[in-house]
Amino acid sequence: MNDAYTALLAAVLRAPDPVAALEAAAARPEVPEALRDVLAGLDRDGVRMSALLVAQLRFNRLLNGSGQAAADFDADPAGFTAQFRQYHQEVAPSADSPVQEARLFAAWWAGVE
Numbered sequence: 001m002n003d004a005y006t007a008l009l010a011a012v013l014r015a016p017d018p019v020a021a022l023e024a025a026a027a028r029p030e031v032p033e034a035l036r037d038v039l040a041g042l043d044r045d046g047v048r049m050s051a052l053l054v055a056q057l058r059f060n061r062l063l064n065g066s067g068q069a070a071a072d073f074d075a076d077p078a079g080f081t082a083q084f085r086q087y088h089q090e091v092a093p094s095a096d097s098p099v100q101e102a103r104l105f106a107a108w109w110a111g112v113e
Contacts (some may be wrong), residue, residue, distance in 0.1 A: 002041055003042070005035060007092065008025055008031070008035075010092045011025075011080025011092070012025055012039075013047075013050055013054050014047040014051070014052075014054070014055075014088055014089050014092070014093075015051075016089065016090070018047050018048060018050075018051035019044050019047055019048060021049050021080045022039055022042060022044070023040075025041035026042050036109065041102060052092065053090055056094060057089060058084075058101060059084055059087070059088075060094075061095060061097070061098040061100075061101035061102075062084065062098070062101045062102055062105050063099050064098040065097070065099045065102030065103075066098075066101075066102035066106070069102065069105060083109070084105075086112075087105055087109070088089055091104055091105075091108050
């Protein structure tokens with residue numbers, strides 16, 4: 001799979017409404033027809049579940065990789081969750097360890113402040 005397709009799918013899975021994002025992507029004329037067909041054929045419940053699992057994995061990795069993030073979550077669960085939601089939507093997943101996720105979050109947070 002090429003990088004543009006991977007980025008498109010990653011964006012769908014990070015969207016606030018992954019099914020709506022999937023349907024929008026499947027309707028974009030600049031997306032190759034074969035990929036639009038694949039996107040249109042994906043199970044909507046499976047896309048929702050995959051999006052939830054990706055978010056949960058990233059959240060858990062972040063809390064396990066950053067004592068500061070874990071403390072911030074303990075101090076203000078709703079506030080930290082809102083920050084994480086924004087991070088998740090803006091930063092494509094690329095970490096494969098808790099420490100890497102923590103570094104991505106810290107870099108993102110430094111740019112937000």
